[in-house]
Amino acid sequence: MAEVKDACGLFGAFGTPEAAYEVYCGLYALQHRGQESAGIVASDGKTLRSSKGMGLVSNVFTRESLKTLDGDVAIGHVRYSTTGGSRSQNIQPLVVRYKKGLLAISHNGNIVNAKALRRAHEKSGSIYQTGTDSEVLAHLLARPSHQNMREPLAHCLFHLRGAFSFLLLEKDRMVGVRDPHGFRPLVLGKRGKTYFLASETCAFDLIRAEYVRSLDPGEILTITKAGPRSEFIEGTPPLRHAHCIFELIYFARPDSIVFDQTVHNVRVEFGAALAKASPVKADYVISVPDSGISPAIGYANASGIPYERGYIRNHYVGRTFIEPQKAGRVESVRFKLNVVKDIVEGKKLVVVDDSIIRGTTSKSRVRALREAGAKEIHLRISSPPCRHPCYYGIDFPDPRELIASKRSVEQIRKYLGVDSLAYLEPEAMLNCAVHPAKDYCTACFTGDYPVPVRMPRGKMDLEEDHADGATGRRTKRGRG
Numbered sequence: 001m002a003e004v005k006d007a008c009g010l011f012g013a014f015g016t017p018e019a020a021y022e023v024y025c026g027l028y029a030l031q032h033r034g035q036e037s038a039g040i041v042a043s044d045g046k047t048l049r050s051s052k053g054m055g056l057v058s059n060v061f062t063r064e065s066l067k068t069l070d071g072d073v074a075i076g077h078v079r080y081s082t083t084g085g086s087r088s089q090n091i092q093p094l095v096v097r098y099k100k101g102l103l104a105i106s107h108n109g110n111i112v113n114a115k116a117l118r119r120a121h122e123k124s125g126s127i128y129q130t131g132t133d134s135e136v137l138a139h140l141l142a143r144p145s146h147q148n149m150r151e152p153l154a155h156c157l158f159h160l161r162g163a164f165s166f167l168l169l170e171k172d173r174m175v176g177v178r179d180p181h182g183f184r185p186l187v188l189g190k191r192g193k194t195y196f197l198a199s200e201t202c203a204f205d206l207i208r209a210e211y212v213r214s215l216d217p218g219e220i221l222t223i224t225k226a227g228p229r230s231e232f233i234e235g236t237p238p239l240r241h242a243h244c245i246f247e248l249i250y251f252a253r254p255d256s257i258v259f260d261q262t263v264h265n266v267r268v269e270f271g272a273a274l275a276k277a278s279p280v281k282a283d284y285v286i287s288v289p290d291s292g293i294s295p296a297i298g299y300a301n302a303s304g305i306p307y308e309r310g311y312i313r314n315h316y317v318g319r320t321f322i323e324p325q326k327a328g329r330v331e332s333v334r335f336k337l338n339v340v341k342d343i344v345e346g347k348k349l350v351v352v353d354d355s356i357i358r359g360t361t362s363k364s365r366v367r368a369l370r371e372a373g374a375k376e377i378h379l380r381i382s383s384p385p386c387r388h389p390c391y392y393g394i395d396f397p398d399p400r401e402l403i404a405s406k407r408s409v410e411q412i413r414k415y416l417g418v419d420s421l422a423y424l425e426p427e428a429m430l431n432c433a434v435h436p437a438k439d440y441c442t443a444c445f446t447g448d449y450p451v452p453v454r455m456p457r458g459k460m461d462l463e464e465d466h467a468d469g470a471t472g473r474r475t476k477r478g479r480g
Contacts, residue, residue, distance in 0.1 A: 009033030020069035042074035107134035109163030182217030200256035242441035242450035269432035273297025278422035286310030295382035296352035345373035357401035445471035
């Protein structure tokens with residue numbers, strides 16, 4: 001199973017008297033995207049009120065706390081830390097004050113030039129309150145040169161590089177934003193006259209809202225009582241789209257529509273392609289729950305080998321990699337899955353999983369199958385080897401943590417102790433996706449980074465200098 005942390009989850013509701021409760025429900029559906037903290041900010045048209053804390057949605061909010069969040073508009077966030085530690089001051093939505101009043105900010109992704117922007121702000125006297133990259137947007141909006149703009153948001157967003165889907169809340173409006181490359185998903189839903197924005201469509205199903213569409217890369221969708229209105233990030237050129245393929249491989253729930261494709265269906269196709277490319281004779285196909293289930297079904301269907309449940313998951317244990325410390329992760333691994341001995345004993349098994357990142361969890365699971373008496377173990381991975389770090393919101397920025405960065409497939413096979421090991425090739429994987437191959441980010445497999453990750457350390461004039469998001473080239477623009 002993948003041993004990486006999830007992308008954060010966003011959910012917002014506009015035009016419903018129980019907005020905070022609807023957001024609470026939406027966050028519940030998105031809990032798989034982050035388990036470190038949760039927060040909700042609501043507006044009654046006059047002021048913003050917030051409730052947030054460390055832990056799961058079910059532990060953070062109570063009936064009483066939700067009653068304090070009056071208003072017909074609210075946004076929420078479930079988080080894990082890719083920038084900024086797992087600390088209470090980093091819980092989102094962040095609430096900041098600028099010229100137009102209070103603003104709540106929720107963010108999914110990683111802003112790769114956040115450190116450079118922060119250094120420039122602090123040199124000019126700004127004081128940061130958190131360790132998150134999300135706070136740079138608040139400081140951009142607060143800059144004196146932006147205070148006279150009628151709508152400064154589109155201008156400020158142009159300074160950001162990397163992966164960002166934002167949900168913003170002012171007292172009378174809700175705003176959704178996707179970066180020009182479209183790394184992370186953000187979708188629009190509707191129920192009657194109520195509008196919703198979410199990271200995944202599965203959150204709409206829970207509250208019986210209709211999925212309308214995905215926001216376009218670079219789109220700023222503002223929802224007020226007059227309805228939704230679209231504009232685009234200032235100066236947005238026709239950049240290369242870079243939808244994160246890991247959303248389809250692992251992050252998103254199988255029942256969601258992500259990047260215009262039902263996640264379960266594409267994962268089944270991954271498994272079928274894997275069976276065609278890497279066949280093996282076996283008694284059963286088994287999956288590593290939960291994200292290995294769909295590709296295992298695809299592998300079984302395409303190969304004709306019966307699908308069986310070789311592992312049983314304890315659903316009261318969170319995803320193994322959510323624990324920030326390695327010791328916590330190892331302990332969770334031992335509790336999460338149990339082998340069905342009667343199924344695996346004396347059998348030749350095809351074990352299907354979505355990915356291998358560090359390898360420690362996979363090795364533990366293989367050992368459990370051996371101890372239960374499996375005769376042969378043939379591991380099939382429904383994605384290519386992860387050889388390169390991710391800087392766009394996935395928690396493996398250090399290549400030393402990636403088992404495939406320093407080992408060949410044969411070396412990984414020996415380390416894991418399996419009889420054979422095969423990965424899905426990048427071309428076969430991308431052939432299963434509905435958009436052209438060039439529209440997906442596969443940097444963790446190929447090392448082809450759509451956005452430069454090393455930003456210049458020199459002086460930055462935030463009013464006049466912009467970096468071209470596609471090339472890293474400096475260009476001059478007039479003051480907005």
